[in-house]
Amino acid sequence: MSGYHRRVFENFPMDRIKRVDKPTTQVEEEKIKRVDERESGFNRAARGDFGAYLKEQRPRFVMKHPISGALGQMQVFLRDIVDGIVAKHKAPIPDDPEILSKHIKELAYFLRADGVGICKLPRYAVYTNSFPDGEPVECNHKFAIAILIDQDWRTSIATTGHDWISNSMSFMAYSASGFIACIIADYIRRLGYPARAHHARNYQVVVPPILLWAGLGEMCRIGDCVLHPFLGPRFKAAVVTTDLPLLPDKPIDFGLQDFCSKCKKCARACPSGALSEGDKIMYNGYERWPTDVEKCTALRVGNKRGSGCGTCIKVCPWNKPYTPFHRTVNWMIRHSGLARTIAIWADDLIGYGKPEPEKKWWFDLEEVGERLIIPKSS
Ligand code: SF4
Numbered sequence: 001m002s003g004y005h006r007r008v009f010e011n012f013p014m015d016r017i018k019r020v021d022k023p024t025t026q027v028e029e030e031k032i033k034r035v036d037e038r039e040s041g042f043n044r045a046a047r048g049d050f051g052a053y054l055k056e057q058r059p060r061f062v063m064k065h066p067i068s069g070a071l072g073q074m075q076v077f078l079r080d081i082v083d084g085i086v087a088k089h090k091a092p093i094p095d096d097p098e099i100l101s102k103h104i105k106e107l108a109y110f111l112r113a114d115g116v117g118i119c120k121l122p123r124y125a126v127y128t129n130s131f132p133d134g135e136p137v138e139c140n141h142k143f144a145i146a147i148l149i150d151q152d153w154r155t156s157i158a159t160t161g162h163d164w165i166s167n168s169m170s171f172m173a174y175s176a177s178g179f180i181a182c183i184i185a186d187y188i189r190r191l192g193y194p195a196r197a198h199h200a201r202n203y204q205v206v207v208p209p210i211l212l213w214a215g216l217g218e219m220c221r222i223g224d225c226v227l228h229p230f231l232g233p234r235f236k237a238a239v240v241t242t243d244l245p246l247l248p249d250k251p252i253d254f255g256l257q258d259f260c261s262k263c264k265k266c267a268r269a270c271p272s273g274a275l276s277e278g279d280k281i282m283y284n285g286y287e288r289w290p291t292d293v294e295k296c297t298a299l300r301v302g303n304k305r306g307s308g309c310g311t312c313i314k315v316c317p318w319n320k321p322y323t324p325f326h327r328t329v330n331w332m333i334r335h336s337g338l339a340r341t342i343a344i345w346a347d348d349l350i351g352y353g354k355p356e357p358e359k360k361w362w363f364d365l366e367e368v369g370e371r372l373i374i375p376k377s378s
Contacts, residue, residue, distance in 0.1 A: 117214030223291025232318030
């Protein structure tokens with residue numbers, strides 16, 4: 001193994017991001033109450049809390065476009081392979097947490113992850129009850145491995161954020177991160193340690209606090225969303241929980257709290273008016289910007305002119321390609337408050353965040369009955 005770990009395997013220079021002992025937003029761990037999965041916005045829509053139209057649309061809002069439909073079906077296939085039998089004998093590998101952490105991260109990058117981080121699994125990040133049956137959730141693993149997948153910059157520049165490709169961008173990243181998580185969990189069980197994958201069709205954990213503690217981002221103005229220093233909010237995540245001995249990463253600070261306090265571009269652009277231009281609040285032990293969950297869910301589930309919505313992700317100034325120019329700007333806004341103020345002003349001036357329809361590559365289609373039609377909004 002000598003020299004093996006000298007390889008640089010990360011996609012982005014996360015080693016250049018400032019590490020801190022606690023997340024940059026307050027997390028009052030003793031005050032956090034575990035949440036019931038049945039109470040999420042999407043699950044409340046399924047129950048009918050937001051009216052008959054959203055209840056009717058909930059089962060079809062992903063499946064109505066054939067790309068997101070195919071990706072959503074892949075999620076269904078991944079639903080029941082999150083856990084399994086643990087090998088009786090431990091594999092003859094080092095039990096050093098530092099070596100094993102590097103190894104698991106390199107495995108995730110081999111499987112084409114765009115970001116990986118590790119933290120201790122906070123007890124409060126585990127759901128109390130599962131959707132839809134309300135079964136009590138038990139997940140007592142010691143560690144969580146978070147896996148990020150980019151939703152694709154090239155598609156992001158083409159879309160409005162709330163047209164027919166929006167759900168496909170989400171579900172490409174959900175399916176790919178879930179695929180990687182299922183393989184990593186299976187591999188760890190073959191090494192002789194318990195492990196369970198958690199992905200969009202079968203989470204037992206709430207993801208944002210895991211991303212915070214695993215050093216993959218800071219809380220941003222977009223509701224419950226963690227923003228990565230190089231991907232911005234343009235990713236989805238899956239998680240593996242395990243008892244494999246691992247070395248946790250530390251949270252990061254790249255100036256986002258100052259940036260989001262000044263920027264507010266997502267709140268101005270949100271078609272549903274769900275995001276706030278106001279200050280952060282404390283909610284269930286977390287410091288965060290408030291979001292109107294009903295308005296956000298209503299647009300994503302009930303969108304009549306597209307499939308889903310990710311307008312906030314599309315317009316965010318941190319949603320940029322990884323080019324030398326944007327890497328330089330990224331360095332400056334991570335290190336200077338003045339650079340952040342100028343970058344926020346320049347982002348609008350240059351016209352970032354506007355759709356570029358000439359780059360559109362997908363067909364607008366909607367499944368109605370058993371046929372695909374051209375939607376009226378096209
Ligand atoms: Fe923060 Fe601006 Fe991105 Fe919203 S658009 S998450 S305010 S940086």
